[in-house]
Amino acid sequence: MTDNITGAEIVLKSLIEQGVEVVFGYPGGAVLPIYDSLFKQNSIRHILVRQEAGAIHAAEGYARSSGKIGVVLVTSGPGATNVVTGLTDSMMDSIPIVCITGQVPQHLIGSDAFQECDTTGITRPCTKHNYLVKDVNKLSSVFHEAFSIAANGRPGPVLIDIPKDVQFAKGNYQSSKEVKIDSHRLFEPKIKANDQNIEEATKLIANAKKPIFYIGGGCINSGPKASKLVTKFVEETKAPATMTLMGLGVIGANNKYSLGMLGMHGMYEANMAMHECDVMINIGARFDDRVTGRLDAFAPNSKKIHIDIDPSNINKTIKIDVPIIGDIETVMNQIFSSWKNNNYKSQKEDLIKWWDAIEEWKKVDCLNYNQGEVSIKPQHAIKRLYELTKDKKTFITTEVGQHQMWAAQYYKFEEPNRWLTSGGLGTMGYGFPAAIGAQIANPDSLVVDIAGDASILMNIQEMSTAVQHRLPVKIFILNNEYMGMVRQWQELLHGGRYSESYTDSLPDFVKLAESFKAKGLRAKNVKELDDVILQMISSKETVIADIWVDKEENCFPMIQSGSAHNEMLLNKYQKQDETSAEKGKVLV
Amino acid sequence: MNKSVYDSPKQVEDINRHILTILVDNEPGVLARVVGMFSGRGYNIDSLNVAEVNNKNLSRITIVTHGTKEVIYQIQSQLMRIVPVHSVSNLDKEDSSVEAEVALVNMFINEKNKKDAFQICDLYRARKIENENNTVIFEIAGTSQRIDTFIKDISKITDIEVVRSGPVAISSIQKNEEEE
Numbered sequence: 190m191t192d193n194i195t196g197a198e199i200v201l202k203s204l205i206e207q208g209v210e211v212v213f214g215y216p217g218g219a220v221l222p223i224y225d226s227l228f229k230q231n232s233i234r235h236i237l238v239r240q241e242a243g244a245i246h247a248a249e250g251y252a253r254s255s256g257k258i259g260v261v262l263v264t265s266g267p268g269a270t271n272v273v274t275g276l277t278d279s280m281m282d283s284i285p286i287v288c289i290t291g292q293v294p295q296h297l298i299g300s301d302a303f304q305e306c307d308t309t310g311i312t313r314p315c316t317k318h319n320y321l322v323k324d325v326n327k328l329s330s331v332f333h334e335a336f337s338i339a340a341n342g343r344p345g346p347v348l349i350d351i352p353k354d355v356q357f358a359k360g361n362y363q364s365s366k367e368v369k370i371d372s373h374r375l376f377e378p379k380i381k382a383n384d385q386n387i388e389e390a391t392k393l394i395a396n397a398k399k400p401i402f403y404i405g406g407g408c409i410n411s412g413p414k415a416s417k418l419v420t421k422f423v424e425e426t427k428a429p430a431t432m433t434l435m436g437l438g439v440i441g442a443n444n445k446y447s448l449g450m451l452g453m454h455g456m457y458e459a460n461m462a463m464h465e466c467d468v469m470i471n472i473g474a475r476f477d478d479r480v481t482g483r484l485d486a487f488a489p490n491s492k493k494i495h496i497d498i499d500p501s502n503i504n505k506t507i508k509i510d511v512p513i514i515g516d517i518e519t520v521m522n523q524i525f526s527s528w529k530n531n532n533y534k535s536q537k538e539d540l541i542k543w544w545d546a547i548e549e550w551k552k553v554d555c556l557n558y559n560q561g562e563v564s565i566k567p568q569h570a571i572k573r574l575y576e577l578t579k580d581k582k583t584f585i586t587t588e589v590g591q592h593q594m595w596a597a598q599y600y601k602f603e604e605p606n607r608w609l610t611s612g613g614l615g616t617m618g619y620g621f622p623a624a625i626g627a628q629i630a631n632p633d634s635l636v637v638d639i640a641g642d643a644s645i646l647m648n649i650q651e652m653s654t655a656v657q658h659r660l661p662v663k664i665f666i667l668n669n670e671y672m673g674m675v676r677q678w679q680e681l682l683h684g685g686r687y688s689e690s691y692t693d694s695l696p697d698f699v700k701l702a703e704s705f706k707a708k709g710l711r712a713k714n715v716k717e718l719d720d721v722i723l724q725m726i727s728s729k730e731t732v733i734a735d736i737w738v739d740k741e742e743n744c745f746p747m748i749q750s751g752s753a754h755n756e757m758l759l760n761k762y763q764k765q766d767e768t769s770a771e772k773g774k775v776l777v
Numbered sequence: 778m779n780k781s782v783y784d785s786p787k788q789v790e791d792i793n794r795h796i797l798t799i800l801v802d803n804e805p806g807v808l809a810r811v812v813g814m815f816s817g818r819g820y821n822i823d824s825l826n827v828a829e830v831n832n833k834n835l836s837r838i839t840i841v842t843h844g845t846k847e848v849i850y851q852i853q854s855q856l857m858r859i860v861p862v863h864s865v866s867n868l869d870k871e872d873s874s875v876e877a878e879v880a881l882v883n884m885f886i887n888e889k890n891k892k893d894a895f896q897i898c899d900l901y902r903a904r905k906i907e908n909e910n911n912t913v914i915f916e917i918a919g920t921s922q923r924i925d926t927f928i929k930d931i932s933k934i935t936d937i938e939v940v941r942s943g944p945v946a947i948s949s950i951q952k953n954e955e956e957e
Contacts, residue, residue, distance in 0.1 A: 309806060310809070313810060313813055314813055314817050317858075318860040321805070338860060373863045373864075374802075374861065499858070500854045501851065501854035501857070501858055503854070504850060504851070505851060
């Protein structure tokens with residue numbers, strides 16, 4: 190125990206003990222003492238953003254690309270409210286974040302003081318847990334507990350609100366070894382699963398005629414070993430595997446058992462296989478509505494195994510036959526030993542038939558597009574970006590919308606933690622700051638934010654951050670002058686009335702880049718595309734590449750809201766049948 | 778069965794009343810976390826009761842809610858995600874728990890209805906509470922159902938004003954060791 194240091198010093202000391210290297214933040218009145226302590230030390234690097242939303246998305250990108258905990262430091266009031274979106278985003282996508290907010294001094298709390306807000310009240314539903322620390326002597330134990338909660342079990346954001354007087358007050362520091370955390374406060378995460386359920390699961394898998402693996406972001410959260418084990422087990426069973434948006438990269442896209450992504454804009458063969466399967470093995474996914482489509486027609490003839498660390502995900506929307514609660518890495522080891530002990534083999538004959546059916550679906554070639562001579566198809570832009578960057582260690586982040594789905598479809602991920610996207614919350618403006626965070630965690634790698642022209646404007650101010658910290662982040666804008674996904678829905682469901690989905694007065698992105706002393710590039714037609722991509726990736730600077738793509742292109746295949754997996758639209762000439770279209774209209 | 782925006786398979790399960798008893802760390806904001814989970818996820822609270830237990834560091838929240846088996850399971854597992862929650866028990870099983878509620882009933886009594894009213898209070902073993910203003914206030918304890926019928930019967934005779942506590946319950950099978 191160290192006596193009599195200030196609260197602000199305790200904050201820094203706790204962060205250092207927790208192994209924090211980088212803090213993303215923005216100063217303000219209520220955190221000045223902490224910024225003062227930050228100034229007096231050299232072990233933690235502070236990345237100054239230009240708006241607090243940028244700080245928390247950068248921390249998310251940092252966390253997701255490195256497997257570490259992202260740390261955010263912002264002031265009270267508007268500083269705190271500006272991180273609410275990012276907190277919700279990391280809650281939905283299970284990203285470990287510790288967010289420190291300043292608060293007005295305790296005697297002013299409740300008086301509507303300048304820059305006061307009820308931070309813990311506002312962030313209660315969008316954090317795993319939050320604290321208002323009133324006693325400086327409890328500050329260090331709160332920090333150690335917060336880091337454990339953020340990373341433990343299903344990861345998520347934790348917020349610590351510290352009144353300014355507590356930052357000034359002197360108190361004792363306790364090291365993490367001196368702090369005992371009650372096990373119930375860590376959700377008592379079950380790491381090892383119930384053996385009986387494992388036995389039931391392996392038996393089902395061994396006897397399956399049409400099995401399919403449905404793999405989600407939980408595998409990535411469990412660590413790189415989990416992804417390797419999952420891949421190994423898929424190869425052992427020789428069954429097809431499909432991944433969610435969050436799970437891309439768990440199994441390499443070029444692995445012959447991978448069917449690619451499933452869901453609303455997933456692969457035709459993946460969705461058809463999900464619909465027809467007899468045994469579904471869900472590993473770390475949560476039956477999101479973008480994945481299931483209409484629930485009463487979701488994999489109607491299947492037995493479902495669900496592996497998840499969070500018990501509340503079991504039976505939340507889909508009834509599960511064999512629930513397995515535990516950490517995926519441990520559970521996969523258990524499954525392997527059960528598989529071997531029982532000497533199980535997959536049903537060879539049945540699997541041959543199953544793969545034949547899948548090969549038939551693959552012939553539909555659902556991702557085909559027609560790249561003409563002149564204008565650039567957005568799909569083609571992503572495909573070329575992939576071809577020209579696949580040999581480098583590349584991290585891809587995205588914003589939200591059509592470009593995000595095209596990136597998920599056409600960029601092939603071979604490894605986990607390389608693909609950072611806002612899946613659950615769907616936050617436009619996520620990708621660029623996330624790329625900044627990923628670049629800081631991986632300074633020598635190529636980090637590309639695949640963006641849309643509308644999304645990028647939501648956090649464009651972070652250009653200044655990227656340039657200040659000499660981060661060679663690349664922004665690859667698929668510019669169609671529309672909020673493309675909004676326009677696509679208006680086209681499909683609202684009679685083509687493009688209400689407010691066209692963006693007039695877009696900036697000249699090349700000049701915009703130059704105004705920040707970054708590099709601006711532009712490709713107006715297909716002949717210029719490769720050259721722009723090559724220039725972009727060879728540059729050591731922050732780059733905006735403004736790619737003018739076909740304005741009318743829509744994202745297919747698509748399961749429209751209210752439809753089932755086997756009712757996909759493959760191109761714009763197909764229509765959803767009218768009754769489900771009417772029903773689907775009210776859905777999100 | 779679920780909260781999804783999509784149609785779900787036809788509901789076959791019955792909706793039943795359940796009493797959840799939740800043991801929590803006695804710290805600021807814990808009630809807001811529990812109640813916020815219910816409102817945020819669209820579950821209903823029929824009644825709510827909070828009090829410290831013998832160990833001053835813990836509180837017990839008793840919530841009466843209703844739903845299908847799946848909904849109740851989902852509520853329980855969502856509650857377990859809240860950091861200061863120690864345990865959640867569902868005291869719904871027949872004959873495995875005892876529940877009680879208290880009601881205070883202010884009666885507007887006159888010479889005409891006095892006899893009948895007091896007779897009913899006697900029948901239900903409601904206890905008269907003396908007070909400085911000499912108003913007629915009765916206290917009745919028991920299952921919610923018993924209080925319901927009492928209120929129904931007494932309302933036929935006189936106008937009343939009722940305040941109810943909402944039920945608390947305790948398991949009648951095993952002893953809860955956590956509180957000792």
